[in-house]
Amino acid sequence: MTVKETLNDGLKRGYEIKITAAELDAKVLEKLKEAQPEVEMKGFRKGKVPMAMMKKQFGPKVLGEAMQESVDGAMNTHLETSGDRPAMQPEMKMANDEWKEGDDVVVNVSYEALPVVPEVDFSKIKLEKLVVKADDESVQEALTSLAETAKNFDDRKTGSKAKDGDQVIFDFLGKVDGEPFEGGAAEGHALELGSGQFIPGFEEGLIGVKAGEDKNVEVTFPADYNAEHLAGKVAVFECKILNVKEPKTSEIDDEMAKQFGAEDLAGLKGQITSKLEEEYAGAARAVTKRALLDELDKMVSFELPPSLVEAEAGQIAHQLWHEDNPEVEGHDHPEIETTEEHTKLADRRVKLGLLLAEIGQKAEIHVSDAEFTQAVMNQARQYGDQARQFFEFVQKNPQMQQQIRAPLFEDKVVDHIVEAAAMKEKEVSKDDLQKAVEALEEE
Incomplete structure (x- = not known):
């Protein structure tokens, strides 16, 4: 068995995998011998079927399995040796379309390798953390709203x-x-x-x-x-x-506070203050995260696999088209062409995705089963009586599991970077924070 390089251009790779007829025949014989003790055939005791008859009866099926296993094995060995990580599933094609038993097997393999991602000195990243305190007016607004619901x-x-x-x-x-x-x-x-x-x-x-x-x-x-x-x-x-x-409408007093699980009005005000500041902190984190991603985008540059960028641009174009055409629920629509803007956004997403993945891998960051389960539970609550069906759907759908894990992993990597970055707190008003959040949505 041999693996010969046929293409090495940037991230593009090409190889010719050759498995001789003798190697393939030996593989088939090995698999037949493994199965022989359990095979029964009319006229022969279990395990005593002659190899010639075994080969005639099961040879074609075993030949296909042996061929696939040999190619996969050669490919896996190559990837382990070279250290390459294909950006997408490698493309494999038989070199001889008229192959027949007794011929050597020659397979042409092509893929784009993931790039080498450069190291980043997190301490050089300067970030600003917006801090908003819950003022009396905001607390009073929340109390008034609660009083209306507690009428x-x-x-x-x-x-x-x-x-x-x-x-x-x-x-x-x-x-x-x-x-x-x-x-x-x-x-x-x-x-x-x-x-x-x-x-x-x-x-x-x-x-x-x-x-x-x-x-x-x-x-x-x-x-x-x-x-x-x-x-x-x-x-x-x-x-x-x-x-x-x-x-x-309920009076804003201790009695109303008890309806919401607080001991008295002062306790309810404290709960509201904590809740508001928790919401402000969540919004401020989104602003900080965007600033961090912008900094990383400027700091780091490396070659991107064209196939990943093209696929991402297509997804972006498709998503935006459906947002502009909400009446079309399915995918029975004209082909959607990607634009330069779609590709530009895809470049950023692919670059940052590969960078965060590399950082997370080196830092040994993982999403625990408990974190994943909690995220599924949070999403399931949105489905009310259908929560159980949602759980079962997630359990059977690896793609959905990945969609849930991906943002959890990204947030943990972002937290890891933020901890090492130069962070400066800045106290701002609720309105200033709101404007910062709105600016994110406009980009």
């Missing part, structure tokens, strides 16, 4: 009609075709009109009711309702109105 309800004057936003206390019995259905009845139920808790049309049907009044509300269950026996059916709800209440 109570007071009885309306006798005879008052229910308005949108009011709370109606009522008994109800739902019927389809004159017959009650399971889950369609309740007593003393409290419903805030306009909250969307009931099926469309129900809450609107209670607008204008008074305490002590009986009201029949007719609605149609949605065609995709989760209870199939009710989907698309017309139902009548017999409602007995017990009380009508108007909303009243």
